[in-house]
Amino acid sequence: MFKSCELRKVDEKDREWQMVLELLKGQGIGLDPFVDQTYSYFEGDKLVGTASVAGSTIRSIAIAIHKQGSNTLAEMMNDVMEILYDAGHGNIFIYTKPDAVGSFQNIGFYEVDRAEVEHDGVVLLERKPDGIRNFVKTIERLKTDHEEIGAIVMNANPFTFGHQYLIEYAAAHCDFLYVFVVSSEKSVFPFDTRMNLIKEGTKHIENVYVLNGGTYIISGATFPNYFLKAPDRATNLQAKLDITIFARYFVKALNIKKRFIGTESYCGTTEIYNETMKEVLTRFDVEVCEIPRKTIGETPISASMVRKLIKEGEIEAVMPFVPITTFDFLMSKDAKSIIEAIQKSDSRH
Amino acid sequence: MEIVKSSSAGTLDSCDIQIRIESNEIGSNEIYLKSVVEKQFGNQIKALINDVLDKHNLKSVTVNAVDRGALDCTIRARVESAVMRAIGRESLEDWSVIHHDK
Amino acid sequence: MLYVPGSNPGMIADSMIYGADSIMFDLEDSISLKEKDTARHLVYEALKYLDFGNVELVCRVNGLDTPYGERDIEAMVAAGIHVIRLPKTETVQDVKAVEILIEQYENKYGLETGSVKMMAAVESALGIMNAHEIAHASNRLVGIAIGAEDYVTNLKTTRSASGIELIYARSQLLNAARSAGIAALDTVFSDVEDTANFENEVRLIKQLGFDGKSVINPRQIPIVHEIFTPTDEEITHAEAVIEAIKEAEEKGLGVISLRGKMIDKPIVDRAIRIIELTKASR
Structure with a gap:
């Protein structure tokens, strides 16, 4: 009589992990690779579905073939959404393939936008029916006459001379x-801290406005990489x-004409990102x-280099690479837990 | 009545309806509905939801409803529950305020 | 009596189609703490707006020692429930406390005082020892029931197929009910697949004298009905007894006999009960 x-939560240590991967x-x-938690959905001892969450997004969703078309997807998503709502997320996002969009629209998701390359595609859906439109309305208030x-767009994890130079330029x-x-995204420096350090480090520049990118701006560094084939x-x-x-909503709302990016050498993902950006934004006249x-000498300054020094315990060695405002923060007691987290973690971010 | 937090009630199981209520800034109520019986009963379901919002004097909320074939009484119960959660109340002070004509 | 979790709209909507004599909507043990509020609303609206026909409508509310008990009672009285079932009743005071609240809310919602009935579920050794006082504690009580899962745990045992561990409690509860002139209801049988042992248990409690059985799955209803419905032989005999009484009354005879056997009051009472049961199950 009951559901x-x-x-259930699963991770690599569980027996069910292999079943999830196979599904x-x-x-x-x-x-x-960027999920916070993977869930399995079991009917008795049969795995009938899986979904993973990362921040406010649900990713890598699959339902066993024999349960497709039944109510299983809805019931599983219901439980996953409850977890995200309980965790305080106001809106919930899904990345999926174009042919699955209908199933998610049926359970109350709305399309934000989609991208297609040849026969492959990816679609972003959100739970708030008016999410993106409302967000655009809020940023439209910040429009200037220039x-x-x-x-x-930056993550600044944490804010370095590199970021400062980029903004000045x-x-x-x-x-x-x-x-x-x-x-x-999941960055070791919390959003408020990153935001504050950027503001502090750019106080001397008059024509700059630092704002929250909201849930609709993602940086090239944290892409879901979830289609196996390519x-x-x-x-x-x-x-x-x-x-x-970015082009359809942000560019239009704020009348943006130029997008500035830093050249990246160490990361292939970022290279692809920047190439794609040129291709798309040119079409929108940006x-x-x-x-x-x-660089300092031969070394390009990057936030990852700063985190590496912190990880190695050489906090004072970061001084040549970061503005004094960032350095003071790193020396303060507020930074203690962040430094500990960096030193414990194996992550690149 | 003022919304103090976004809230949900109900599930996506068949015969149920999932309701999500949030405050909005447009000064009127908006209802988004997905339903398996949208063509036949869409307007009736929206009217039921509006009725509950009116009874609680809510004037600027967005409701995202996903109906899986719920009966009228279930729709009312779910909207009631979501409203109570959104306005931060445990229970009604007087259940007769939500009496409707059959 | 069919148990229906108050949090499940599909099961609530279907609950009237299985032919149960009474439906018990649960707001207590089958509802998680997070859904206590939504279940209360669902059952309230269902009671107000669905047509359940002539079925007796019962609601198991949360105990008054929880933050939900009083709110459940208010909502259920406002919805016009027939019977409020108290969980885990242990003392007369437990019954009285609920009675006071029911009366208060009958007044608030303009219902006639005494219109909402009560049923007490006894689920502990203390409750069983106090069963007699509990059964007599209120005029609103229409029955008492045993909740065996909690009771056997309290006894430091488990349930068995034979039900030996429940013999004392069942007998005590039954005697308490009969002494107060109210109904006695037996506990649930949770293994829906095990129909053989379910049948044995229903036969046992019928023989003990219980008025009915609680079921958690509609599939169990026909089995209870079959066992509780009098056999054709019993019905024919009962009808003959009633006929004989009528005849004797018409003729003004003091002593009544049927096929050479004397018919006394207990036999007449039993015949009337069989006729009533037959009507109820048709």
């Missing part, structure tokens, strides 16, 4: 510059989706300006 299926593989879906308006090459801070194409698709959202990375 027969049960949602995903059977449907041509890979397990997204001519040449520029934008930068960009601000000098347009009338007004919006700096969008990525909020939706990982490069997945990155390409995801980049295309992200930039299309100029993409690549700015060479600031």
Whole structure:
């Protein structure tokens, strides 16, 4: 008489882990490497579904073939959404393939945007029916009358001389510059801290406005990489989706004419991202300006290098690479837990 | 009545309806509905939801409803529950305020 | 009596189609703490707006020692429930406390005082020892029931197929009910697949004298009905007894006999009960 299926947490240590991977593989879906938690959905001892969550997104969703078309997807998603709502997320997002969009629309998700490359595609759906439109309304209030308006998206995990240089350079090459801070990803420096350090470190530049990128801006570093067949194409698709959202909603709302990006050398993902950006934004009449990375001697400054030094316990050695505001923060007691987290973690982020 | 937090009630099981209520800034109520019987009963379901919102004097909320074939009484119960959760109340002070004509 | 979890709209909507004599909507043990509020609303609306026909409608509310008990009672009285079932009744005071609240809410919602009945579920050794006082504690009580799962745990044993561990409690409860002139209801049998042992248990409690059995799955209803419905032989005999009494009354005879056997009052009472049961199960 009671509900027969049960949602359970799984990880590599569990016996069920292999079953979950096989279910995903059977449907041509890979397990997204950036998930916070993977769930299995069991009916008795039979695995009938799986889903993973990362922040406010649900990813790598699969339902056993014999349960497709039944109510299983709805029931599983119901339980997953409850977890996300209980965790305080106001909106819930899904990345999926175009042919699965209908099933998610049936259970109350709304399409934000989609990107297609050849026969592959990725779609972002959200639970709030008016989510993206409302977000656009809030940023429209920040519109200015300047001519040449520029934008930068950054994570600044944490804020370095590299970021500062990028903002200074960009601000000098347009009338007004919006700096969008990525909020939706897992960075070791919390959003508020990253935002504050950017504001502190750019106080001397007048035509800059630092704002929360909200849930609709993602940086190139955290793409779900979940289509097994062609990982490069997945990155390409995801980049295309992200930039299309930026172009369709942000560019229009704030009359952005230039997007500034830093050149990246160490990460292939970022390279694909930047190439895709040029391709998409040009179509929306936005100029993409690549700015060479600031170096000290031969070494380009990057946030990952700063985190590496922190991880190795050489906190004072970061001094040449970060503004004094960031350095003071690292020395303060507020930074203690973050430093500990970096030293314990194995993650690149 | 003021919404103090976004809230949900109900499930996506068959014969149920899932309701999500949030405050909005447009000064009127908006109802988004997905239903397996949208063509035949869409307007009736929206009217039921509006009726409950009116009874609680809610004037600026967005309701995202996903109907899986719920009966009228289930729809009312789920909206009631979501409203109570959204306005931060444990229970009604007087159940007769939600009496409707049969 | 069919148990229906108050949190499941599909089961609530279907609950009237299985032919149960009474339906018990549960707000207590089958409902998680997170869904206590939504279940209360679902059952309230269902009671107000669904047509359950002539079925007796019961609601198992949460205990008054929880934050939900009083709110459940208010909502159920406002919805016009027939019977409020108290869980885990142990003392007369437990019954009185609920009675006071029911009366208060009958007044608030303009119902006639005494219109909402009560049923007490006894689920512990203390409750069984106090069964007699509990059964007599209120005029609103229409029955008492035993909840065996909690009771056997309290006794430090488990349930068995023979039900030996429940013999004392069942007998005590039954005598308490009969002494107060109210109904006695037996506990649930949770293994829906095990029909053989379910049948044995229903036969046992019928023989003990119980008025009915609680079921958790509609599939169990026909089995209870079959066992509780009098056989054709019993019906024919009962009808003959009634006929004989009528005849004797018409003729003004003091001593009544049927096929050479004397018919006394207990036999007449039993015949009347069989006729009533037959009507009820048709």
